[in-house]
Amino acid sequence: xxxxxxxxxxxxxxxxxxxxxxxxxxxxxxxxxxxxxxxxxxxxxxxxxxxxxxxxxxxxxxxxxxxxxxxxxxxxxxxxxxxxxxxxxxxxxxxxxxxxxxxxxxxxxxxxxxxxxxxxxxxxxxxxxxxxxxxxxxxxxxxxxxxxxxxxxxxxxxxxxxxxxxxxxxxxx
Ligand code: ATP
Ligand code: MG
Numbered sequence: 001x002x003x004x005x006x007x008x009x010x011x012x013x014x015x016x017x018x019x020x021x022x023x024x025x026x027x028x029x030x031x032x033x034x035x036x037x038x039x040x041x042x043x044x045x046x047x048x049x050x051x052x053x054x055x056x057x058x059x060x061x062x063x064x065x066x067x068x069x070x071x072x073x074x075x076x077x078x079x080x081x082x083x084x085x086x087x088x089x090x091x092x093x094x095x096x097x098x099x100x101x102x103x104x105x106x107x108x109x110x111x112x113x114x115x116x117x118x119x120x121x122x123x124x125x126x127x128x129x130x131x132x133x134x135x136x137x138x139x140x141x142x143x144x145x146x147x148x149x150x151x152x153x154x155x156x157x158x159x160x161x162x163x164x165x166x167x168x169x170x171x172x173x
Contacts, residue, residue: 002099002130002132003130004127004128004129004130004131004132004133005132005133005149005150006124006125006127006132006133006135006147006148006149006150007023007132007133007134007135007148007149007150007151007152008107008134008135008136008140008144008145008148008150008151008152009134009135009136009152009154010107010136010137010138010139010140010145010151010152010153010154011138011152011153011154011155011156012138012154012155012156013153013154013155013156013157013159014154014156014159015154016136016137016138016154017038017048017104017105017136019136019152019154020036020102020104020134020136021036021048021051021052023100023102023134024036024052024055024059024100024102025055025059027058027099027100027132028055028058028059031058032058032099032100033058033059033060033097033098033099033100034058034059034060034098034099034100034101034102035059035060035062035092035097035098035100035101035102036052036059036060036061036062036102036104037062037063037064037085037088037089037092037101037102037103037104037106038061038062038063038064038104038105039064039065039082039085039103039104039105039106039108039109039137040063040064040065040105046173047169047170047173048061048173049061049063060092060098062088064081064084064085064088064089065078065081065082065084065085078114079114082109082114082115083114083115085109086109086115086120089101089103089106090123093123093124093127093128093131093133094123094127094128096128096131098131099131099132100131100132100133100134101127101131101132101133101134102133102134102136103133103134103135103136104136104137105136105137106135106136106137107135107136107137107138107139107140107141107144108137108138108139110140110141110144111137111138111139111140111141117141117143118143121143121144121147124144124147125147135148
């Protein structure tokens with residue numbers, strides 16, 4: 001039986017979501033099912049959505065909280081959408097149908113206290129045996145890092161945006 005891991009990709013450098021996508025592809029290559037849930041911060045990321053469509057039946061891709069940002073002035077509505085997204089994610093975890101569940105940008109829901117931290121961590125640590133969970137996003141709470149089996153912090157050394165180079169298809173989305 002596989003040893004299910006809790007993995008976190010955090011930090012300010014680029015590569016967290018792409019690392020999670022790489023893991024999803026890797027699992028799919030073995031014919032293992034993945035649920036990739038993106039807690040969207042603002043825009044829509046067509047590149048990964050369209051790529052993942054080619055893995056139909058292996059990677060289930062879901063977008064939660066589409067079109068709103070964490071800095072919105074409607075905090076109650078954001079909290080409601082956060083709870084809705086989390087309810088969906090925890091159902092995917094509890095279903096036991098996935099080899100890996102990815103919670104992309106999930107750290108923001110915890111960082112901005114849109115969800116109560118400890119009950120969320122209980123769900124993550126109490127996931128079905130053998131199931132892997134990947135969490136990405138900046139500002140991962142310390143408690144999450146403590147509980148994780150794998151933590152990688154992407155460190156921003158250089159980013160083209162600093163030279164005024166805008167987001168490009170295939171690189172950022
Ligand atoms: P990616 O989706 O490319 O793997 P990420 O998930 O690590 O990036 P996020 O924090 O989710 O990064 O931010 C997503 C967007 O912000 C991407 O378009 C990315 O290029 C950009 N970005 C990430 N890190 C930096 C940085 N240090 N400076 C400027 N822009 C950045
Ligand atoms: Mg990301």
